[in-house]
Amino acid sequence: MQKYFSLLLLACFTALTVNAQTREIKGIVQEAGSHKPLAGVTIQVKAGKPSVQSDAAGGFRLQIPTGPVVLQLRYSGYQTQEVVIKPNAGKVLILLQPLTLADSTARVFKLEEKKRVRAAQSVQAKAARGLVEYETNADMAMSYAAPMPQGVYKDYNTEDYSPINENDFHTATDQPLSTFSIDVDRAAYSNIRRFLNNGQMPPADAVRVEEMINYFDYQYKAPGSADPVAIYTDMAICPWNTAHQLVRIGLKGRTVTADKVPPSNLVFLIDVSGSMEDANKLPLVKQALKTLVQQLRPADKVAIAVYAGAAGLVLPATPGSEKTTILDALDQLQAGGSTAGGEGILLAYKTAAANFMKEGNNRVIIATDGDFNVGPSSDGELQRIIEKERDKGIFLSVLGFGMGNYKDNKLELLADKGNGNYAYIDNFEEARRTFVTEFGGTLFTIAKDVKLQIEFNPKYVQSYRLVGYENRLLQNEDFNNDKKDAGDMGAGHTVTALYEIVPSGAKTDAVSWVDPLKYQQRAVISNPANEVLTVKLRYKRPADSQSQLMTKVLPYQVQAITAAPIDFRMCAAVAEFGQLLRNSAHKGQASYEQVLSLAKDARGDDPEGYRAEFLQLVKKAALLQPGSQASRE
Template identity: 65%
Template sequence: MRKHLNRLLLSLIAFSLLGIPIKGLAQSAAAGKTPVKLSVSVVDDRDNVPLPGVTILLKTKQAKTSSGTLTDQLGQAEVVLDSSIVELEVAYIGYQKQRIKTNKYKTSTPLRVRLKADNTALQEVVVTGLGIQRKAAMAPAAVANVNYRSYNVANYIPQSEPNTEDYSAVNENSFHTVSSNPLSTFSIDVDRASYANIRRFLNEGNMPPVDAVRVEEMINYFDYQYTNPTDDAPVAIYTDMAACPWNTTHQLVRIALKGKDVAKENLPPSNLVFLIDVSGSMGESRKLPLVKQAFKALVNQLRPVDKVAIVVYAGAAGLVLPSTPGSQKTAILDALDRLEAGGSTAGGAGIKLAYETAAEHLVKKGNNRVIIATDGDFNVGQSSDGELQRLIENEREKGIFLSVLGFGMGNYKDNKLEILADKGNGNYAYIDNYEEARRMFVTEFGGTLFTIAKDVKLQIEFNPKYVQSYRLVGYENRLLNDEDFNNDKKDAGDMGAGHTVTALYEIVPVGAAVAQPGTDPLKYQQNKAVAGNSNEVLTVKMRYKAPEGQQSKLVTKVLDWKQQDISQAPEDFRMAAAVADFGLLLRNSEHKGNATYEQVLKLAGNARGKDEEGYRAEFIQLVKKAQLISNNHGTN
């Protein structure tokens, strides 16, 4: 029935624009002396599914419309017939119209109407600031009186499709020998879409696809109580190490970053453009309706100095709300409420229009950002990854960033959305419920929207005196060449106000047995330990740029050798290790070692801490669900 609810708005607007009153049964009686109350039910001829929002017009002898009504969510309505009513006209978008003579309905016997689908009935419709209607029915003045650009939506009926979710391959990092590869370089990542998407699968009783599991996004989903920077740098570095829980002969190194907290009132003004996918694939309850909830949560956080425009796209793109101050929340919320889904998806055109809108209202030294909400199913128009990437990269250089919110299931295109966010210097999140939307736009308002450091890169140099080999846990899609670290033209990740980033390295200490393949000793290279009696295990170097800067700054941090069991490590370290452990199990990783669900539960159970928002408690429940599913399927 859900797909039929999407058409209800069309029927309501049709009544309004045609001047047809929607009246109750008491008002429908005209001059007849013996009116008959008639119950009408309307169903789909193919499967007998009730059709809500069906138009029922009461025709008089003069063939003029006297009144009308709509079927409810059960496909039912009541009309009152008298001697002036000669015909019922039953109409529904996408179905063949039926005309029923009323002279035989002299009693209250219920009328059941079976509508047949009409694949040719859906002509082009137009969505404007006033709503949605057929293009043929619109007078030219109807568009001229609206201050919004209109856009065309074709093929309004959403069609059921097979599961076509798409994920980029994740080829896990391998161990590297320090003597031949002493440097490890990568871009930081504050995205957390993978964790929320995994949660969706597990809550539905399914294990997630292996490539949907990005361990770094799982780790960085959680709040960590790292200390705010104390110097002029916007980001602080912290390091620690302990025995690796899934292989106790190895060590686990934690490298943590903390972005400076900024009070909401001190954040720069925002120039936001909501870019919303209203194509047919977004008609499901966990897509467009949840999009509206998410953006409403954000709108309620806006200040008078902030402004928002709304661009939508389906068959083509259009501006349905011009740039509007945050003080006019009612106007913004009303525009969101008017949106309905229908049509095929021309995402590239929508992104282009959104950037044009953002550029028209650019705020110097402000937060200029496009926030796209979609399932990623770009199937019409400018849709190639290359075209979209180049467009987004060019706008990024102008100071307009792109954040991406993913929704839904079945046709979800994670691979495309991840690329868009990476190229747009923005966050990528998957919204599977309202709580996730609230966290994104209420709890972490500053971190989500306000960049304090861009192009943040890390380079770790390992000391062969202590480290035989190492493996970066996750970040497979963020690896950089070593020479990219000092190249300020190389794009990297961005950090928002208050954001934290955690990276883990599994290291094989010197003297430990090596289970993984290695390389032959180099003939022409010298393998020298750091001079003297240094206890340094590694040096972390971080480069970052100011939000409007073009030249990077360097910050370094040294980690000294430290021997401790993971149970003695700080709470946040234990939690990060538990999440990484869980990710290895979900991937059935060749590097999972002795990892077990019991081990994850023990680690996480002892690392819950205050957990004010309940995310760590939820994690424990997800681990238990995965364990149950795994046992039922005989995996892991």
């Protein structure tokens, strides 16, 4: 008995000693210069555990040992920082420095060099074991192991974008119909922001103008009928070519409050391959998905699948009430290996199907840089996988991360073919917007296969061109074909499309005219209604296979763009900016100065600061274009 009593006393003494050796430190993390609070910064004792993350105000609390301590802070887009905490410090202010272009270049350089050395070591190890003929791989091994010369970051940039062939003008007499699929994606805008914030102009094919326009919220009224979508139309003088008119077509999806969103069956499919180990990839993926986990309700379920050299299930379907279990599973993820993306997609859909909710929202959320290099990886193979699985009623959200080897073309394809949406997450704020501010719209689809077909009246329209949506064009006969896939709208989503039109009778060189048709006779239809165009929209409810038809007519009017509604002016400014970034053949008299003027007067109610941020991006782009007046403002 004496022995047990002594052991109990020893245990109590040990516990008291341990408690006496720790203390609580409080702090605030801000951005250096602006002193903007930084949420989601990881703070931990260097080489120690546990870690904490800063809250929305940048604040944190952490138990640390007594005596001097070194804290390490990590945050995507910012320099990793180490801070010495003195023994008597009770509260500290820590300022993080944003990464410069040189910092980002060095990180990509270091990552790629590690991959080269790994590949060389792998080849040499296999040769030593007789698994490969060393002579046939020696040159490859040497090329991987050879150090790269300094200053060749550009050679490392293997980012891929699908080519964009800009829409041209079409005559209303010969081609009166324009048909396309709607697009609620906004990945292009945040990707462009990443380039400009790093002091680079984006590649022309990275600039999808419709995704830039649709990045912003517009105050269209919610549907007042049984239809889940409302249509709005108006027109004004085109700012970059005042001899032309600009037509705006706006769609607004029905709003659903968070408590009315059906329960969700989610599968996180996370790329943990070696290409994801940089700070703006897997660490940011974890931060992004943690924000979504915090929004989950007890009725929701989450499973986590990963893929690297092979695919595996890290966490089976787990109720949203068990947030600690889900967050712990995310924390355990580490990057390493090659990328079996196709196998991972199959596993994710299989897991979603096994937990299918008939009246719920079934969705796979894939987070990756798109660098698939093992297993099914070609565009055709991935497309067939996605098309086969979407028919089961499982939707897809695609989250892109990273730089240097980012595969935008593959990720856009996955989202397009998988009845889903596509976002590029370049910082924690974009993650917050995707999974907190727009929780319902991101996860709950209200209308699928949404198509638009516009018929132009040659009485008022000589020719027209669709601004953007080059990757979303459909054949005219696809509009009434319910088997033809198209874009989907989430709860509360807005979609905006712009047409630049040349009024009838105007003299223009913009159109490639065709010879008059010899055998066609055109009926002359009386048109007293002053109609410029008719918008037709087809959509399916999420569980339906048959589409519904809606129509809207636009009467002719003339108004200056400065007299147009605020939202019209904003989307016109964004469209003009996109054409400048692309150096579009149709940019006319577009200028950064005019973009700034339009956007400044169209800020309106900007609670999240996205329109203010747009102004800063325009100024940064102007700085990269010497001689621009906007660069000196």
